[in-house]
Amino acid sequence: MHHIASDAERLLTELDFSRLNKLREGQALPPELADALDTLDLVPPREVPPDVVTMYSQVLVEDAASGQRRKLTLCYPGDAEPHLGFISVLSPVGASLLGRRVGATARWRTPNGDACTAEIASLLFQPEASGDYTL
Secondary structure (H helix, E strand, C coil): CCCCCCCCCCEEEHHHHHHHHHHHHHCCCCHHHHHHHHHCEEECHHHCCCCECCCCCEEEEEECCCCCEEEEEEECHHHCEHHHCEEECCCHHHHHHCCCECCCEEEEECCCCCEEEEEEEEEEECCHHHCCCCC
16 A cells, blocks of 8 residues: 655656666766665556656646746656757756656756756646556
């Protein structure tokens, strides 16, 4: 029986975990992501709740400071195109979004050290919720 998720709980599908672990072999992961891989609860892809940010999820985030909303798609480094909103999971933003639920606040630091916070306003698309467990 799964316990009720707290705000701090973050989930990762087993498939995303194994792929991200492979990335770890080829390069150093940012500390946020390495920590996440070591601490996140793993679930089978079919059991991930539909409000959890998984790889290739499209999220609408609202900047805490400006209130500005942006649509981001969490992806692997090879697919990253930040100007189009495709954010690498290896980036501070991507690492902080992975595994969080709608309504949670993601926190990260920009390359120059500024602290940023954004609320996950909604999940526009999650592969698992659409029946795609293999993306």
